[in-house]
Amino acid sequence: MPSLRYKRTLNEEETIQLIWRVLSHGKHRGAPGSFDPFSDDVSWFRNVKKKRFVVSKSEILVAETDAPSQMSPRQIASKAITAAISDFAAKGVRPSFCIISIAIPKSKATFDFIKSMAQGFDYASRRYGVKILAGDTSGSKDGLVMNVAVFGFANSIVKRRGSKPGEVIGVSGKFGLQSSGLAILLGKACYSDKSFRSKAKQSVLEPNARLALGLRIAKYLTSCIDSSDGLALSLYHIAESSSVDVNLDLLPTAEGVQNFANLNKLNENDLVLFGGEEYELVMTFKSKYVNLLRGLGVIPIGRTSKAKNLRGPAVYFRSRKIPRKGWIHNQ
Numbered sequence: 001m002p003s004l005r006y007k008r009t010l011n012e013e014e015t016i017q018l019i020w021r022v023l024s025h026g027k028h029r030g031a032p033g034s035f036d037p038f039s040d041d042v043s044w045f046r047n048v049k050k051k052r053f054v055v056s057k058s059e060i061l062v063a064e065t066d067a068p069s070q071m072s073p074r075q076i077a078s079k080a081i082t083a084a085i086s087d088f089a090a091k092g093v094r095p096s097f098c099i100i101s102i103a104i105p106k107s108k109a110t111f112d113f114i115k116s117m118a119q120g121f122d123y124a125s126r127r128y129g130v131k132i133l134a135g136d137t138s139g140s141k142d143g144l145v146m147n148v149a150v151f152g153f154a155n156s157i158v159k160r161r162g163s164k165p166g167e168v169i170g171v172s173g174k175f176g177l178q179s180s181g182l183a184i185l186l187g188k189a190c191y192s193d194k195s196f197r198s199k200a201k202q203s204v205l206e207p208n209a210r211l212a213l214g215l216r217i218a219k220y221l222t223s224c225i226d227s228s229d230g231l232a233l234s235l236y237h238i239a240e241s242s243s244v245d246v247n248l249d250l251l252p253t254a255e256g257v258q259n260f261a262n263l264n265k266l267n268e269n270d271l272v273l274f275g276g277e278e279y280e281l282v283m284t285f286k287s288k289y290v291n292l293l294r295g296l297g298v299i300p301i302g303r304t305s306k307a308k309n310l311r312g313p314a315v316y317f318r319s320r321k322i323p324r325k326g327w328i329h330n331q
Helices: 012-023 073-091 111-128 177-185 194-205 211-220 231-242 257-263 268-273 287-295
Strands: 043-047 052-062 095-105 131-140 145-154 168-171 221-226 244-248 281-285 299-306 315-317
Touching (some): 073 095, 168 287, 177 194, 211 221, 211 281, 211 287, 231 281, 257 268
Parallel strands (some): 244 315
Antiparallel strands (some): 244 299
């Protein structure tokens, strides 16, 4: 009789790990604790003749779980591309072209819906300088689904693994706005400040990949990841991939989040750490680059150190361990 371990539903991380374990026939080829041969946000192979990396990333968007009902078709399409481009930003790789596949419910396949969706693809492709080459469409009985596959070329890649003890942890922006906006859009929270409400909702409906910054600072970084899984989980991915602990001195909290949390009796730190889909860059770099990167908008928030626990690397805020959780899809 199969054990309960084999019957329970797997989450997103566990699903990916199991698929790679089967594909690699159980051979360990990735980072510690992973069967993924890349253990990173993108995949790549080296073009031997041109001595460059061919870099790829595939991102799927399921409207039912990834798009609040307030998102227009244009915004959904733009987000589908933004999510994939964000990983290129974290790797310091310029995207060149993409291929898009769409499954559309019959009820949505109207002139206005399709035109708005196409406008979203066009807007995002122009915004990030990526050309849409081709794709495929199909019908769907269960809702709108988009898959975006992005490709680019690079001489080098900033990986998740690469950080050493004693380096600086930095982020490209502040956190908590997106999780606050999502709570407002879902009707789980309210806020009387019109300006904050507008900014928080906009951060969800119109996300922005930090591509320009990622390309500019890549040569100074030892590791980087985007924060689409939430700040805490992104920091854990860096810690585990590089076998270091992460020690935070401060939490990069967006303006207004504290008041929002107090009004709605929410935990401010939870909004900052565990929100997800904020598409900021989370990075490590050597101390000598602190002033240079700060001048470009990077916020130093802590340092790495030698992992002190035999059970594995961890993330700490003022000596207290942060839970390893974030935005992980359950199947």
